Amino acid sequence: xxxxxxxxxxxxxxxxxxxxxxxxxxxxxxxxxxxxxxxxxxxxxxxxxxxxxxxxxxxxxxxxxxxxxxxxxxxxxxxxxxxxxxxxxxxxxxxxxxxxxxxxxxxxxxxxxxxxxxxxxxxxxxxxxxxxxxxxxxxxxxxxxxxxxxxxxxxxxxxxxxxxxxxxxxxxxxxxxxxxxxxxxxxxxxxxxxxxxxxxxxxxxxxxxxxxxxxxxxxxxxxxxxxxxxxxxxxxxxxxxxxxxxxxxxxxxxxxxxxxxxxxxxxxxxxxxxxxxxxxxxxxxxxxxxxxxxxxxxxxxxxxxxxxxxxxxxxxxxxxxxxxxxxxxxxxxxxxxxxxxxxxxxxxxxxxxxxxxxxxxxxxxxxxxxxxxxxxxxxxxxxxxxxxxxxxxxxxxxxxxxxxxxxxxxxxxxxxxxxxxxxxxxxxxxxxxxxxxxxxxxxxxxxxxxxxxxxxxxxxxxxxxxxxxxxxxxxxxxxxxxxxxxxxxxxxxxxxxxxxxxxxxxx
RNA sequence: GGCGCAUUCGUCUAGGGGUUAGGACGCCGCCCUCUCAAGGCGGUAACACGGGUUCAAAUCCCGUAUGCGCUACCA
Numbered sequence: 001x002x003x004x005x006x007x008x009x010x011x012x013x014x015x016x017x018x019x020x021x022x023x024x025x026x027x028x029x030x031x032x033x034x035x036x037x038x039x040x041x042x043x044x045x046x047x048x049x050x051x052x053x054x055x056x057x058x059x060x061x062x063x064x065x066x067x068x069x070x071x072x073x074x075x076x077x078x079x080x081x082x083x084x085x086x087x088x089x090x091x092x093x094x095x096x097x098x099x100x101x102x103x104x105x106x107x108x109x110x111x112x113x114x115x116x117x118x119x120x121x122x123x124x125x126x127x128x129x130x131x132x133x134x135x136x137x138x139x140x141x142x143x144x145x146x147x148x149x150x151x152x153x154x155x156x157x158x159x160x161x162x163x164x165x166x167x168x169x170x171x172x173x174x175x176x177x178x179x180x181x182x183x184x185x186x187x188x189x190x191x192x193x194x195x196x197x198x199x200x201x202x203x204x205x206x207x208x209x210x211x212x213x214x215x216x217x218x219x220x221x222x223x224x225x226x227x228x229x230x231x232x233x234x235x236x237x238x239x240x241x242x243x244x245x246x247x248x249x250x251x252x253x254x255x256x257x258x259x260x261x262x263x264x265x266x267x268x269x270x271x272x273x274x275x276x277x278x279x280x281x282x283x284x285x286x287x288x289x290x291x292x293x294x295x296x297x298x299x300x301x302x303x304x305x306x307x308x309x310x311x312x313x314x315x316x317x318x319x320x321x322x323x324x325x326x327x328x329x330x331x332x333x334x335x336x337x338x339x340x341x342x343x344x345x346x347x348x349x350x351x352x353x354x355x356x357x358x359x360x361x362x363x364x365x366x367x368x369x370x371x372x373x374x375x376x377x378x379x380x381x382x383x384x385x386x387x388x389x390x391x392x393x394x395x396x397x398x399x400x401x402x403x404x405x406x407x408x409x410x411x412x413x414x415x416x417x418x419x420x421x422x423x424x425x426x427x428x429x430x431x432x433x434x435x436x437x438x439x440x441x442x443x444x445x446x447x448x449x450x451x452x453x454x455x456x457x458x459x460x461x462x463x464x465x466x467x468x469x470x471x472x473x474x475x476x477x478x479x480x481x482x483x484x485x486x487x488x489x490x491x492x493x494x495x496x497x498x499x500x501x502x503x504x505x506x507x
Numbered sequence: 508g509g510c511g512c513a514u515u516c517g518u519c520u521a522g523g524g525g526u527u528a529g530g531a532c533g534c535c536g537c538c539c540u541c542u543c544a545a546g547g548c549g550g551u552a553a554c555a556c557g558g559g560u561u562c563a564a565a566u567c568c569c570g571u572a573u574g575c576g577c578u579a580c581c582a
Contacts, residue, residue, distance in 0.1 A: 036582050071581060136580065143578090147508065153578065154509080178580055197512070206510050206578095214580040221582045245511055245577040268513080268575095275574065303519095306531095310520055316531060333520075336575065340518050343532040353545070390545040401544095466541030478543030 029061025031236045033087075033094075034225070036068040037080035040286035043339070044240065044270040044278055046090060047304040051267060052238045053092040054305065054327040064232055065097030067108045068225070070218050075110075086287040090297050091320060096232075104232040109224050116219035119227050119257065120179045120212055128184075128256035129212060131167050131177035132157045154208050179213040181223075181252055190248040195265035195329045197241070202248040210249055222246055226253035234262045238329075241266035265329050268308045268336045278339050294367055294395025299348040307337040317350055349393040357382075360389055364398055371399030373406055380488055387480040404474045405488050408497055412475035419477065420501045424460055425468035429502045431457040432469065433495055442491035444483055472498040 033049040035041070041049075056063040065087070069075035084099060096102025106112055123129040134142075134157055146153045157180060159167065170177065187204040194200050212223035219227070229237060229250075244266045254261045272282035284290055290300055298320065305323055306316060309332045318326070355363065361377065364385045369375035388401040403410065412420065419425060431454040439446045451469070455461050460468075471477060473485055473494060486494060 034582095038582080068582065074581080132580095139579080150508065152509065200511075202510075208578075211580050216580075218580085220580065225582090240576090241512065242576050243582095246582095266512085271575080273518085277575085306519070308519085310530095312521095314521070314530060316519090335513050337520090338518060340532070343519065346532055349545090388544090391543070463541050470542060474542095476542085480543085482541065 027235075028233075029056060029059040029236060030064060030232070030234050031056045031061065031238055032064035032066050032229070032232065032234050034066040034068050034228075035083050036071060036074070037076060037083060038071065038074040039079055040288050041083045041086040042278075042285050043287060043290070043300070043304060044285075046086070046287050046300075047270060047307060048238065048240055048267065049087060049092060050090065050301055050304055051309070051327070051332075053094075054323050055236065055238060055329065057324045058327050061235070062095040063093070064102070064104075064234070065094040065099075065107065066228060066232070067098050068221070070109045070221070070224055072110075072218075082288065086291075089291060090287060090301055109219070109228065112224075112228065113218065115231065116213065116224055116227055117217060120219075120223070123181075123212070123256050124179060126256065127182070129179050129181055130157070130160055130162070131171075132159045132180045132211070133167070133170050133175050133177045134159065152205070154206060157209065160209065176215045178211045178215050180209045181212050181249065181256065183207050183209055183252060190251050192247065192251060192261065192264060194244070194247075195236075195263055196268075196332050197244070197266055197334050200244065200247070202245075207248045207252065212253070222249045223253060226250040227257075229262055230254055230257055230259045236265060237262045238265040238267060241268055241334075265332075267332055268334055270307055271336050271338050273338060273340075275336075275338065282339070283341065292396075294392075294397065295344070295348050296351045296363070296395075299344070299351040302351075303344045303347050307339070308333050308335070317347070317354075345393040352392060352395070353390055355389075357386065361385055364395060367395040367398045368402065371402070373399070373402060383484055384480075384488060387484045391480075401480070404476065404479050404485065408493060409500075410475045412471065412501075413477065416471045416475055416477050419468055419471045421503075422468075424458070424464065425471070425501075426503060427458045428454060428460060428465060428468045429472055429498050432472070432498050433502065436491060436495050436498075439491070442486065442489075442494055444487055446491075447483070447486045469498075472501050 031052045033052050035045055035049070053063055055061075065084075067080055069080070080098070084097075087094075094100070096104065096107065098105075098107040101107070120129065124131070139155060142155060143153050145151075159177075160180075160182065167177070183204055189201050189203050190207065191199065191201045210222055211220050213219055225246075226249075228234075230253075247264055247266075251261050270278050272278045274282075278285055284293060287300065291297070301320065302316075302318055302323070305318075305327070309327070311318060311322075311326050312328075312331065313326070352360065361382055365375045365377060368381070368385065374381065384402060384405050385398070388398065391401050392398060420429075432450065435450045435453045435457070436442055439450060442450065451465070454469075455465055458465070466482065467477065470479065470482060473482070473489070474497075479485070489497070
């Protein structure tokens with residue numbers, strides 16, 4: 001499970017030098033998703049995962065899941081499990097990962113610590129990195145000074161070109177250095193061609209000589225990422241554009257290792273309604289939360305993939321297969337997108353309405369149960385659910401729309417009450433109670449004949465007859481079709497509900 | 508402060524030298540209808556600003572403004 005480092009690096013180096021020849025062999029598309037297990041799966045991060053996954057499946061490559069857990073304080077195994085669960089829920093799968101292993105494992109950074117140390121050591125020997133004995137405090141104060149005097153805040157450590165005696169002495173004295181990357185003296189700029197943003201250039205003096213290995217011997221993010229991507233033979237790095245300025249640092253690590261850089265694609269960020277970074281302040285942000293609120297995985301995936309990407313067909317409701325088929329880095333725009341909840345709602349509604357009966361019932365039942373209603377899959381329950389399928393945007397809204405079937409004593413809306421109080425309505429209600437009392441069974445047929453008689457007695461017809469009845473039966477001016485309500489309520493409940501609106505006659 | 512990225516209807520976006528600047532969400536109206544939805548039809552609304560280049564600029568170039576990101580021994 002653990003390759004000799006030199007061997008891996010030589011292999012990489014040689015493939016990159018003999019490109020033409022080895023091309024076919026090393027041409028495999030390999031992309032990765034590398035979350036840090038410090039919480040739930042944020043939709044912005046999920047979007048990155050989805051894009052990577054779609055891209056890989058489109059190109060018939062390999063998708064790698066790697067856990068970046070070097071931040072010991074914030075990482076947890078629970079979080080890792082939750083993230084994996086959410087990824088599965090969204091429909092993504094991976095070919096290599098911490099849970100299933102793979103050729104280039106291990107896939108947790110904390111299990112790769114030896115590799116980072118080895119690479120750091122190698123880079124030290126090659127002169128591509130150096131030991132820095134600056135303390136955290138010294139680094140901070142240098143930065144403050146630079147800021148105050150208006151100079152560049154890019155740190156150039158005094159130990160960068162220190163003589164061997166100097167650092168040997170420090171080492172002997174028991175001081176533990178960090179290992180910093182050396183930006184080569186001859187380097188003028190780092191240029192790369194981002195697959196989405198185009199050509200990006202950084203002047204060498206603006207690239208910090210960042211810490212690769214901390215004093216506690218753990219790798220920093222930029223270092224670990226580069227080492228892992230190189231060793232795992234990642235061909236395409238697709239990630240948020242907040243990493244754009246990290247890229248030159250990482251490119252320098254690849255060069256120091258003598259490894260060819262992967263291709264980069266920096267996708268635009270997802271923002272909240274106020275154009276700031278999408279966070280809890282903007283409402284739900286984790287995939288888990290959206291699932292709990294009754295959003296469908298496929299709708300979320302579809303919606304997320306349409307943020308900054310568009311199908312050439314201009315269609316918007318796209319199945320997983322179509323997304324895989326049509327995904328194209330060239331069609332990803334380069335500006336940030338705002339997370340529009342109302343459009344997500346609409347799209348989720350589209351998916352809900354598009355479900356066949358069985359699918360819908362199966363997905364709806366748990367939410368009915370969660371709402372404390374009898375979730376028994378009986379014929380009547382199915383009818384109730386189906387009657388509101390076109391009214392909801394999320395499964396969670398089932399409870400709200402379904403209450404009319406279960407609650408006899410809801411307090412009427414004010415506009416409903418106003419309708420119930422009219423003299424005409426009162427006439428209708430009295431006639432209804434009287435007529436309904438006469439029939440044995442208030443099923444659909446019974447209801448129709450009762451209403452015919454009510455119409456005759458009250459002299460009211462059309463919507464002036466039906467709306468008061470709706471209000472009398474439900475306490476609301478809107479809701480599911482009346483027939484299904486009658487059918488599920490039955491005679492007793494119908495009479496009971498209407499009766500409570502009848503005022504005592506004063507005379 | 509430095510560096511980097513971005514800027515087309517309120518939002519997601521198409522279009523990338525010649526278009527009545529297209530679609531979707533939202534919103535408004537109409538139709539359907541016992542109601543609300545759904546569905547159908549229609550309407551509202553945009554090229555940040557200033558300079559160039561060009562016969563012609565939303566589109567190419569340069570500036571400005573604004574927003575965002577990075578600037579840690581966080582990721």
